Amino acid sequence: xxxxxxxxxxxxxxxxxxxxxxxxxxxxxxxxxxxxxxxxxxxxxxxxxxxxxxxxxxxxxxxxxxxxxxxxxxxxxxxxxxxxxxxxxxxxxxxxxxxxxxxxxxxxxxxxxxxxxxxxxxxxxxxxxxxxxxxxxxxxxxxxxxxxxxxxxxxxxxxxxxxxxxxxxxxxxxxxxxxxxxxxxxxxxxxxxxxxxxxxxxxxxxxxxxxxxxxxxxxxxxxxxxxxxxxxxxx
Amino acid sequence: xxxxxxxxxxxxxxxxxxxxxxxxxxxxxxxxxxxxxxxxxxxxxxxxxxxxxxxxxxxxxxxxxxxxxxxxxxxxxxxxxxxxxxxxxxxxxxxxxxxxxxxxxxxxxxxxxxxxxxxxxxxxxxxxxxxxxxxxxxxxxxxxxxxxxxxxxxxxxxxxxxxxxxxxxxxxxxxxxxxxxxxxxxxxxxxxxxxxxxxxxxxxxxxxxxxxxxxxxxxxxxxxxxxxxxxxxxx
Numbered sequence: 001x002x003x004x005x006x007x008x009x010x011x012x013x014x015x016x017x018x019x020x021x022x023x024x025x026x027x028x029x030x031x032x033x034x035x036x037x038x039x040x041x042x043x044x045x046x047x048x049x050x051x052x053x054x055x056x057x058x059x060x061x062x063x064x065x066x067x068x069x070x071x072x073x074x075x076x077x078x079x080x081x082x083x084x085x086x087x088x089x090x091x092x093x094x095x096x097x098x099x100x101x102x103x104x105x106x107x108x109x110x111x112x113x114x115x116x117x118x119x120x121x122x123x124x125x126x127x128x129x130x131x132x133x134x135x136x137x138x139x140x141x142x143x144x145x146x147x148x149x150x151x152x153x154x155x156x157x158x159x160x161x162x163x164x165x166x167x168x169x170x171x172x173x174x175x176x177x178x179x180x181x182x183x184x185x186x187x188x189x190x191x192x193x194x195x196x197x198x199x200x201x202x203x204x205x206x207x208x209x210x211x212x213x214x215x216x217x218x219x220x221x222x223x224x225x226x227x228x229x230x231x232x233x234x235x
Numbered sequence: 236x237x238x239x240x241x242x243x244x245x246x247x248x249x250x251x252x253x254x255x256x257x258x259x260x261x262x263x264x265x266x267x268x269x270x271x272x273x274x275x276x277x278x279x280x281x282x283x284x285x286x287x288x289x290x291x292x293x294x295x296x297x298x299x300x301x302x303x304x305x306x307x308x309x310x311x312x313x314x315x316x317x318x319x320x321x322x323x324x325x326x327x328x329x330x331x332x333x334x335x336x337x338x339x340x341x342x343x344x345x346x347x348x349x350x351x352x353x354x355x356x357x358x359x360x361x362x363x364x365x366x367x368x369x370x371x372x373x374x375x376x377x378x379x380x381x382x383x384x385x386x387x388x389x390x391x392x393x394x395x396x397x398x399x400x401x402x403x404x405x406x407x408x409x410x411x412x413x414x415x416x417x418x419x420x421x422x423x424x425x426x427x428x429x430x431x432x433x434x435x436x437x438x439x440x441x442x443x444x445x446x447x448x449x450x451x452x453x454x455x456x457x458x459x460x461x462x463x464x465x466x467x468x469x470x
Contacts, residue, residue: 009406012405013404044415090415091415137407138371138413140416146377159404180326183375
């Protein structure tokens with residue numbers, strides 16, 4: 001049993017935090033009055049409390065109280081009883097390090113596999129894949145492992161960016177980076193553009209939003225999948 | 236004793252591989268007939284032999300033979316006797332993993348500290364810092380540590396990119412990423428733009444090329460240092 005939304009980004013250009021996801025949030029957490037927030041990715045160095053406050057403001061629009069996982073005396077128990085879970089974006093290395101340090105990677109995985117509604121944005125989406133190895137983030141801290149929740153049988157590259165044909169910059173394009181990933185690793189990678197999300201209902205995985213996603217499989221040319229198609233057979 | 240060139244990139248727009256660095260290469264390795272190449276970063280998934288071949292072509296313009304470190308039966312001994320060393324760019328996680336796996340991180344460090352002329356480009360420059368934690372690369376493999384050569388007392392961000400004020404993309408800017416790095420780490424970071432390099436002569440560190448570099452220190456506003464100034468006191 002799974003019920004999850006994995007969004008490329010929390011925020012669209014010229015919109016407020018989580019604004020475009022509000023209808024999905026209302027649907028996903030329907031009936032819930034309190035949702036647990038994982039603020040560990042701390043975007044821009046926000047404190048856990050500051051980040052929880054920011055996310056709470058947005059969730060008020062859906063009449064949902066958000067409580068930071070760091071506020072619970074027994075976080076593992078809180079997860080078992082959670083009505084819903086939201087993991088926000090920021091730095092994926094920090095998020096994964098803190099999940100392991102607080103011994104919450106496995107409890108979080110179990111909660112999601114047991115059907116607790118889960119929303120991830122950016123780093124919170126990245127960790128739903130098999131590993132965090134297709135993150136765009138800087139390795140600001142050394143996590144004990146790159147292995148993540150494995151709620152879906154592939155990896156995600158959030159904030160997927162098409163190569164800029166006019167660029168004179170010689171840093172690797174996103175496509176080159178994912179190609180390098182596939183010289184060593186075998187799982188497919190879904191390049192999820194900003195404004196796209198994956199909807200996971202039990203074992204069905206659907207691409208939502210208005211954009212196509214770019215799919216990278218080892219030893220195959222990358223290809224596009226249009227919105228409202230399923231990715232259930234990708235593994 | 237140190238004698239090193241640490242370049243942001245191997246290649247400038249509309250130029251050939253290493254073309255703009257050719258005068259520096261001739262000066263750095265003056266008198267050397269053979270230089271050892273570290274191809275471990277394997278850009279775009281090139282094989283070790285393919286990458287060595289590519290770099291050899293460029294070094295022929297300086298009348299220098301390049302030999303891949305993987306071609307030596309005793310690489311540590313080869314490093315001790317090397318006339319010069321060049322580490323090319325690609326994926327920093329892969330480069331660092333392979334340096335540790337081949338037990339070459341320490342011998343490489345010693346060779347550079349003993350004055351063996353060293354050229355790094357991109358990933359090869361990143362590893363000259365205290366840690367690889369300000370790389371832009373994807374974590375395609377899990378290295379045993381993020382600690383690197385520490386030839387200089389700070390970190391480098393190669394291919395430094397200024398924020399694009401017209402961008403509607405919500406992924407973190409480079410500056411935001413480095414700010415997040417400084418919420419956890421204390422060493423300064425030099426944002427080295429493409430076309431810039433650091434020249435290390437004993438303990439003197441000079442910024443070369445025509446561009447300024449952007450310096451990030453913990454709890455300070457970022458600032459610019461103009462070309463031909465020294466960074467000797469940055470630590």
